[in-house]
Amino acid sequence: xxxxxxxxxxxxxxxxxxxxxxxxxxxxxxxxxxxxxxxxxxxxxxxxxxxxxxxxxxxxxxxxxxxxxxxxxxxxxxxxxxxxxxxxxxxxxxxxxxxxxxxxxxxxxxxxxxxxxxxxxxxxxxxxxxxxxxxxxxxxxxxxxxxxxxxxxxxxxxxxxxxxxxxxxxxxxxxxxxxxxxxxxxxxxxxxxxxxxxxxxxxxxxxxxxxxxxxxxxxxxxxxxxxxxxxxxxxxxxxxxxxxxxxxxxxxxxxxxxxxxxxxxxxxxxxxxxxxxxxxxxxxxxxxxxxxxxxxxxxxxxxxxxxxxxxxxxxxxxxxxxxxxxxxxxxxxxxxxxxxxxxxxxxxxxxxxxxxxxxxxxxxxxxxxxxxxxxxxxxxxxxxxxxxxxxx
Amino acid sequence: xxxxxxxxxxxxxxxxxxxxxxxxxxxxxxxxxxxxxxxxxxxxxxxxxxxxxxxxxxxxxxxxxxxxxxxxxxxxxxxxxxxxxxxxxxxxxxxxxxxxxxxxxxxxxxxxxxxxxxxxxxxxxxxxxxxxxxxxxxxxxxxxxxxxxxxxxxxxxxxxxxxxxxxxxxxxxxxxxxxxxxxxxxxxxxxxxxxxxxxxxxxxxxxxxxxxxxxxxxxxxxxxxxxxxxxxxxxxxxxxxxxxxxxxxxxxxxxxxxxxxxxxxxxxxx
Numbered sequence: 001x002x003x004x005x006x007x008x009x010x011x012x013x014x015x016x017x018x019x020x021x022x023x024x025x026x027x028x029x030x031x032x033x034x035x036x037x038x039x040x041x042x043x044x045x046x047x048x049x050x051x052x053x054x055x056x057x058x059x060x061x062x063x064x065x066x067x068x069x070x071x072x073x074x075x076x077x078x079x080x081x082x083x084x085x086x087x088x089x090x091x092x093x094x095x096x097x098x099x100x101x102x103x104x105x106x107x108x109x110x111x112x113x114x115x116x117x118x119x120x121x122x123x124x125x126x127x128x129x130x131x132x133x134x135x136x137x138x139x140x141x142x143x144x145x146x147x148x149x150x151x152x153x154x155x156x157x158x159x160x161x162x163x164x165x166x167x168x169x170x171x172x173x174x175x176x177x178x179x180x181x182x183x184x185x186x187x188x189x190x191x192x193x194x195x196x197x198x199x200x201x202x203x204x205x206x207x208x209x210x211x212x213x214x215x216x217x218x219x220x221x222x223x224x225x226x227x228x229x230x231x232x233x234x235x236x237x238x239x240x241x242x243x244x245x246x247x248x249x250x251x252x253x254x255x256x257x258x259x260x261x262x263x264x265x266x267x268x269x270x271x272x273x274x275x276x277x278x279x280x281x282x283x284x285x286x287x288x289x290x291x292x293x294x295x296x297x298x299x300x301x302x303x304x305x306x307x308x309x310x311x312x313x314x315x316x317x318x319x320x321x322x323x324x325x326x327x328x329x330x331x332x333x334x335x336x337x338x339x340x341x342x343x344x345x346x347x348x349x350x351x352x353x354x355x356x357x358x359x360x361x362x363x364x365x366x367x368x369x370x371x372x373x374x375x376x377x378x379x380x381x382x383x384x385x386x387x388x389x390x391x392x
Numbered sequence: 393x394x395x396x397x398x399x400x401x402x403x404x405x406x407x408x409x410x411x412x413x414x415x416x417x418x419x420x421x422x423x424x425x426x427x428x429x430x431x432x433x434x435x436x437x438x439x440x441x442x443x444x445x446x447x448x449x450x451x452x453x454x455x456x457x458x459x460x461x462x463x464x465x466x467x468x469x470x471x472x473x474x475x476x477x478x479x480x481x482x483x484x485x486x487x488x489x490x491x492x493x494x495x496x497x498x499x500x501x502x503x504x505x506x507x508x509x510x511x512x513x514x515x516x517x518x519x520x521x522x523x524x525x526x527x528x529x530x531x532x533x534x535x536x537x538x539x540x541x542x543x544x545x546x547x548x549x550x551x552x553x554x555x556x557x558x559x560x561x562x563x564x565x566x567x568x569x570x571x572x573x574x575x576x577x578x579x580x581x582x583x584x585x586x587x588x589x590x591x592x593x594x595x596x597x598x599x600x601x602x603x604x605x606x607x608x609x610x611x612x613x614x615x616x617x618x619x620x621x622x623x624x625x626x627x628x629x630x631x632x633x634x635x636x637x638x639x640x641x642x643x644x645x646x647x648x649x650x651x652x653x654x655x656x657x658x659x660x661x662x
Contacts, residue, residue, distance in 0.1 A: 039494075039499075040499070090603070090604065091654060092603040092604045092652075092653075092654035092655050093603055101510060101511070103482075103511075103532075105487060105490075105491075108487055108491050108569075109490075109491050109494055109495070111491075112491035112492060112494070112495040112568070113495040115568070119568070120568070120571070121568060121569075121571065121572070126571065126572060127572070128572035128573060129534070131487075131569055131572055131573065132480070132481055132482065132532070132534055132573060133479070133481075133482040133511050133532035134480070134532040134533050134534040134537075137533075138534060141652070141653065147652055147653040147654035147655070148603070148652055148654070148655055149540060149543060149601070149651050149652045149655060150533075150536075150540075150652055151531055151532075151533055151540045151544065152531060152532045152533065153529065153530070153531050154482075154510070154511030154512060154530055154531065154532055155511075155512045155515070155528075155529065155530045156510045156511075156512055162529065166529075166544060169544075169547045169548060169551050170547065172547075172551055173395065173396045173398070173547050173550070173551065174393040174394055174395045174396050175395050175543070175547070175601050177393065189494040189499060190490050190491075190494060190501075190506075190509070193493075193494060193499045193500070193501050193506075194490070194501050194503075194506035194507075194509070195506075196501075197500065197501045197502065197503040197506050198503045198506065198507070229393070246527030246529075247525055247526065247527060248515075248519040248524055248525050248526065248527065248528045249519070249520075249525070250471075250519045250520055250522075250523045250524055250525050251520060252520065253507045253508070253510075253513070253516050253517075253520070254503075254507040261525065262525055265525060378510075378512070379507055379510045379512070379516065380510060380512040380513060380515055380516025380519070380528075380530075381516060381519060381520065382512055382515065382516070382528060382530075
């Protein structure tokens with residue numbers, strides 16, 4: 001694997017950009033609030049991004065999901081980096097891989113509440129490029145001017161982890177010279193009421209891996225990273241995608257494999273591809289949704305596979321489970337620790353599940369990290385693990 | 393760096409539509425046979441256990457049917473295959489169901505319908521039914537779904553040196569969204585490919601990405617009007633241009649298809 005990460009940004013309830021996210025992580029300041037989504041009276045907590053409401057000028061592209069993608073793309077130096085790459089290589093040589101689970105179903109929901117008297121979509125909602133699962137890539141290509149291949153990966157909660165694997169393969173085969181990868185998912189009634197129907201939502205702020213955890217909180221996020229073949233950029237941050245693993249549980253649509261066989265495969269594959277041993281991994285940002293099942297199974301796997309020198313945490317208590325955007329959000333938190341040496345704790349962890357025994361604590365820590373990992377597991381039993389390393 | 397040429401061998405194919413229920417039947421339509429009078433109802437892939445099959449939405453049954461056919465045609469164990477599933481439009485019946493319930497006063501969704509609404513439901517049902525634990529991707533590319541999936545699958549086949557199954561499926565669009573996404577036909581098509589170095593019997597094809605070169609979808613050779621309208625309106629049926637290339641007897645024949653606003657993907661039969 002020889003792929004450099006040359007820029008990245010994250011936009012969540014914990015902060016609309018990297019600098020505010022870093023501050024929130026350091027201050028242990030959660031972005032979760034009591035559910036206030038219009039027309040939803042569910043008793044739960046959510047991680048919403050209020051600034052989305054300010055993005056109202058997308059015209060035929062307008063949707064909450066596209067607005068969050070646009071907001072995320074305006075953070076940090078993403079636009080400058082992209083412009084430079086487009087000027088250098090040409091827009092046809094820049095690729096795009098987006099991950100999402102909701103795409104723009106928020107807009108379809110709104111359109112259905114506002115049909116005309118004959119039950120037809122009103123003209124303002126007749127947006128064919130928005131009401132389809134590829135909407136995030138269609139919009140981001142339009143917004144950024146990227147004209148190379150643009151693919152959307154929709155594998156539920158592993159979507160925006162898998163974007164890194166696809167991008168790495170495109171770069172390896174010279175299909176493009178740089179890839180913008182991203183993930184975007186927004187809070188909408190489908191996900192809130194859908195997860196409620198599965199009795200997975202907590203009425204409290206989530207407590208990943210805690211003995212008394214009682215469910216998940218949903219959040220919304222966009223995250224982006226720009227990838228190039230190793231050594232081709234003068235702008236390198238010194239972070240390399242070192243490996244990835246992709247697997248299936250082959251067990252159940254919405255319940256993880258009881259022994260975590262698929263998750264084990266994705267982690268061991270990533271290590272093998274990265275030519276690393278478990279003891280080489282300094283930090284793992286876990287999937288850690290705060291559901292009873294996920295955290296028990298993932299935690300048991302971690303204690304089975306990794307030594308206690310590998311520090312772990314779930315950061316979902318900061319911004320909630322951001323579904324199709326969770327993969328890249330947590331990949332970014334993990335890779336950022338390679339630069340800062342700051343490892344976020346597992347906020348809201350009071351007492352570790354009694355059945356678990358691995359290196360996780362509520363408090364943050366400092367450590368010079370060389371290799372970090374992150375897990376993302378989705379409905380349909382879809383798993384992805386990413387490995388990032390520091391290059392000197 | 394220039395784009396590397398991608399080469400693989402096609403091991404087998406599965407296909408299902410309203411007026412063909414196998415790759416053989418589809419080939420007859422492609423070569424000019426008249427459309428049968430009787431239209432097929434939705435497929436009932438036997439590989440999905442009966443309890444699950446009853447609850448499985450049409451897009452899932454379409455995708456699993458053609459996938460199962462492809463594995464059976466070449467006697468391939470499904471669990472050896474990495475897979476890429478693609479739909480240009482997704483499951484609009486479930487989108488319609490959810491949006492109607494959520495626009496009503498009682499927003500109580502069926503948990504089964506909710507988990508079936510994920511775009512990777514076909515990949516989920518397939519891997520669960522066949523006990524496949526390899527990577528299963530689920531992608532979308534709207535009008536470029538077919539070319540993007542071919543690219544993704546052929547790269548994965550070559551870079552990871554594994555056999556890959558790709559399955560293209562799109563179901564008729566629900567009435568409210570029909571004016572925007574005007575597809576009326578059910579269609580599914582699966583192709584299993586092996587790395588070029590493998591010793592299987594199969595047609596060898598190569599693909600190249602061409603930058604700064606937009607191509608429109610090629611015109612089909614088929615004169616069957618139902619096949620031509622299917623090709624026109626169903627995003628997944630765009631694979632029929634490659635299907636024609638695979639059935640053509642001429643080595644060295646080729647086609648090009650659009651990949652993005654400024655790139656195309658060209659195929660050659662080796």
